[in-house]
Amino acid sequence: MEGKGMVDFDAIRAEFPILDQSVYGHPLVYLDSAATAQKPQCVIDAEADFYRHDNAAVHRGAHELAARSTVAFERARASMARLVGACADEGGEEIVVTGGATAGLNLLATAFGNASLGRGGSAAARFALHPGDEIVVSKAEHHSVLLPFQELAARTGATLKWLDLDEEGRIRSDMADEVITERTRVVAVTHVANVTGAITNLAPIVRRAHAVGALVVLDACQSVPHLKVDVHALDVDFAVWSAHKMYGPTGVGFLYGRRELLEALPPANFGGSMVELAWMDRPAQYMAPPAKFEAGTQPVAQVVAAGAAAEWMMAIGMDAIATHEHEVAAELLKLGDVDGVSILGPCENRDRIGTVAFDVDGVHPHDVGQFIDAQGIAIRVGHHCAQPVHRHFGVYASNRASSGVYNSVADAQALVEAVSKVRAFFRV
Amino acid sequence: MDFGMSGDDLEQMYQEVILEASRNPHGRERFAPDLASEQSAQAGESVVRASHEYCAAGESHQFNPTCGDEATIHAEVSDGGDGRPHTIERLVWDGHGCSISQASLSIMVDLVEGKTVDEAMRLAGLFHQLMDSRGAGLSDESAEEDLGDAVVFQGVSKYPMRIKCALLGWEGMKASVAEALARMQ
Numbered sequence: 001m002e003g004k005g006m007v008d009f010d011a012i013r014a015e016f017p018i019l020d021q022s023v024y025g026h027p028l029v030y031l032d033s034a035a036t037a038q039k040p041q042c043v044i045d046a047e048a049d050f051y052r053h054d055n056a057a058v059h060r061g062a063h064e065l066a067a068r069s070t071v072a073f074e075r076a077r078a079s080m081a082r083l084v085g086a087c088a089d090e091g092g093e094e095i096v097v098t099g100g101a102t103a104g105l106n107l108l109a110t111a112f113g114n115a116s117l118g119r120g121g122s123a124a125a126r127f128a129l130h131p132g133d134e135i136v137v138s139k140a141e142h143h144s145v146l147l148p149f150q151e152l153a154a155r156t157g158a159t160l161k162w163l164d165l166d167e168e169g170r171i172r173s174d175m176a177d178e179v180i181t182e183r184t185r186v187v188a189v190t191h192v193a194n195v196t197g198a199i200t201n202l203a204p205i206v207r208r209a210h211a212v213g214a215l216v217v218l219d220a221c222q223s224v225p226h227l228k229v230d231v232h233a234l235d236v237d238f239a240v241w242s243a244h245k246m247y248g249p250t251g252v253g254f255l256y257g258r259r260e261l262l263e264a265l266p267p268a269n270f271g272g273s274m275v276e277l278a279w280m281d282r283p284a285q286y287m288a289p290p291a292k293f294e295a296g297t298q299p300v301a302q303v304v305a306a307g308a309a310a311e312w313m314m315a316i317g318m319d320a321i322a323t324h325e326h327e328v329a330a331e332l333l334k335l336g337d338v339d340g341v342s343i344l345g346p347c348e349n350r351d352r353i354g355t356v357a358f359d360v361d362g363v364h365p366h367d368v369g370q371f372i373d374a375q376g377i378a379i380r381v382g383h384h385c386a387q388p389v390h391r392h393f394g395v396y397a398s399n400r401a402s403s404g405v406y407n408s409v410a411d412a413q414a415l416v417e418a419v420s421k422v423r424a425f426f427r428v
Numbered sequence: 429m430d431f432g433m434s435g436d437d438l439e440q441m442y443q444e445v446i447l448e449a450s451r452n453p454h455g456r457e458r459f460a461p462d463l464a465s466e467q468s469a470q471a472g473e474s475v476v477r478a479s480h481e482y483c484a485a486g487e488s489h490q491f492n493p494t495c496g497d498e499a500t501i502h503a504e505v506s507d508g509g510d511g512r513p514h515t516i517e518r519l520v521w522d523g524h525g526c527s528i529s530q531a532s533l534s535i536m537v538d539l540v541e542g543k544t545v546d547e548a549m550r551l552a553g554l555f556h557q558l559m560d561s562r563g564a565g566l567s568d569e570s571a572e573e574d575l576g577d578a579v580v581f582q583g584v585s586k587y588p589m590r591i592k593c594a595l596l597g598w599e600g601m602k603a604s605v606a607e608a609l610a611r612m613q
Contacts, residue, residue: 024437366495366526366593367442374438382495388466390496396464396524397496425438426527427447 007320013406015040026376029411031332034194034222034355034402035380037247039309046308047249050301058300059273059291073300076307077290083310083318084220084239085230086256094231094262096290097298100253101221102144104240105188107255107293108217109148110268112186116156120266127185127215127265131157134184136214138163138171138200139392140193143385145219149188163189163205165392168346169196176208184214191229191239192222195389195400196345197329197355199223206235215261221245225404226325226353228318231256246313247405248306252299262289271295313405321405328403329354331412335401338420340428344393354403357384360419362428365397371425372399375418377411440583441590442527445535449577450527455537460489460500460522478504478608483517486607490523490600492592497525499533501600505545505608514545516605526593528584533597535577545605551575552598558582559591 013019016038021028030038050072056065058073074090081088081095088095098104114120115127129135135149135158153160163179164172171189180187187209192199202218209216218239223229225246231239238261242253257265267274267286274295277285286292313321329349333356336343340361346352360368369381380400383390390396401415478485483504491498504518519541521533536555540548554571555578563586565579566572572579581594 364495364497364524364526364530366497366528366590370441370587370590371438387496391464391466394464396498426442427451 007316007324009324009405009408012040012316013408015042016406017041017044019406023376023378024374029375029377029407029414031401031403031407031411031415032378032380033225033245033404033407034384034400036244036250037225037404038406039247039249040312042312043247043249043305043309047301047305050304055301057297069300072304072307073298076303076305076310079307079310079314080254083229083314084224084241084256085232087259091288092259093290094256094259096255096257096262096293097303098240098253098255098293099251099299100244101219101240101242102253104253104255105144105148105217105219107268108238108240109152111265111293113152113155114266114268120264123264124266126213129153129156129158129185132183133158134161134181135159136161136163136180136184136187136189136209138189139165139388140169140171140196140198140200141188141190141386141388142194142219142221143387145188145190145217146388149186152186158185159183165389168198169193169344169389169392170198170346170351171200171205173201173204176204180205180208180212180214182212184209184212186215186217188217188219190219190222191234192226192353192355193345193386193389194222194355195357195384195386195398197222197352197357197402198346199227199351199353201351202234202236210235220256222353222355225313227322237261243302243306243309246306246309248309249299249302252302252306254306255293257289259289262293265289265293267292267295269293269295273297316405324405325354325403325407327409328407328412329356331409332356332401332403332415334412334416335419338416340423341419344390344395344398354407355400356402357398357400358419359393359395359398360422363422363426365399367426368399368419368422371422372415372418375414377415377418379415437583437586441587443580443583445577445580446527446531449531449534453530453534455520455534455541456522456530457520458522459502459520463498464524480504480506480517482507482509484608484611486604486609486611488600488603488607490596490603492525492529492596494589494592495526497523497529497593497596499523499525499529499596499600501533501597501604503601503604503608505605505612507612514609516540516543516545516548519601521597521600525596526590528581528590528593529596532578532581532594535580536597536601539576539578540601545609548601548605551578552602555581555598556595559585559594561585
């Protein structure tokens, strides 16, 4: 692991122009990176520079700009592949551009649905779901995982099952052998839960899923920005994440799929740039992945900027980022020591990231958030698109602080101090 | 306490009347499903029944997706059979939410229960104007007087993210009264 002293995190923070501002007279403390991360200057520049110098349609046209933008687009794909340990070789690409993690999950659910209707032929039979088959998720899932697979189950007659949570809100990996059965075809689970910040113990889930021939879909939205992720080492079949949570632009995300699976999976979106031969009276012949899944004009400038974000993260080092945020997490967890405050999720700084959801007894999250905001500190309040996990804790909503690479221990201390004043202000 | 530049705004928003009303809200009864419970039934599935024969009841489920606040508002409106105008005979609600939404529901119940439907709708219109005032309040002093305690929400109107909290109950009142009236047809 790289030594912490090697990286100057104050200098890294200074690369984010948006953080250099006051809110209500206080220096901005941004602790809402699980919702969306801020962007370093190099990412902002990458997008602007692309439009200033290279912009053209990719993978078509023979002019100089078309060539440059195609190279930039494919180079960004390769950067993203390296960030998560996927294959970046030409012809062996395992990274598909999507409109975001939600779009990636819907792409998969739609493609599995198409396979269930017989599309993609016998090669795609492994993705098909039939009545009696099972899809397994967890109770910690973001609605973006739960709903596309709940809908897929409804469309195919499959049954939706789920892994429960323990008292701390961790996914019960020990239930994998019981919940994942011979009828299970798909297991969709989060790598890091967006409310509790808990890192899922994936190994028992992946092992069991593969033992019964099920595919594993990983929601990596909250892990890729904060941890070293190696999709091959994790042995998952598919993974999705969004660029905007990893210091890149909005409107773009990525889908990892094992190459052989991407080759067998039928497409979900149809149109230009994904077809080799199209006829009026014969079935079309689709391109090889990743193009097969990238119908229509892609968000090229955003992909290029996302690639710059990936390179920027790798230059800092994912181990160094994880170590730094681990220290911020330790400070955030001191929220649990504040009178009347309870943490929804693991209280110990182990197998978790710096995403800490908490409840202030007697004060609604919306009021907590307003009070915290008045101190110039941005946190998220509400159900964070994960209602079932809140029901697990018996609450409607919560407050959530989430770290990014630019946060300091002092940021976390400022939050803890502000939270310690909340109950007095609201006279509870 | 030092709350920096925004301290005054924060104090103005969370006036004592609001904090007090949110702690002991008027008109709140338990009749709707608890959506924080894993055993909960569907939202808005409570049985709508009027307590008086000369009334029709209406119910409206209001939800604020940004923060998960919700309220089910139950209104009972007299049928006007005696030649008198339709009147809100009973107004109760169930739900949960931030202090702004809870206090607004409470103050609304105090203000419109027992009033004619026309008067309640006029007050709802005034409250809407207050919420649209971006912190300026209403120019018409007698209108402000009519709103009674509800004028304390003037400070909330500066915060676009919170206006919906204050309006949640009023929207539910309008919808539930409309449903009760429709049932009389």
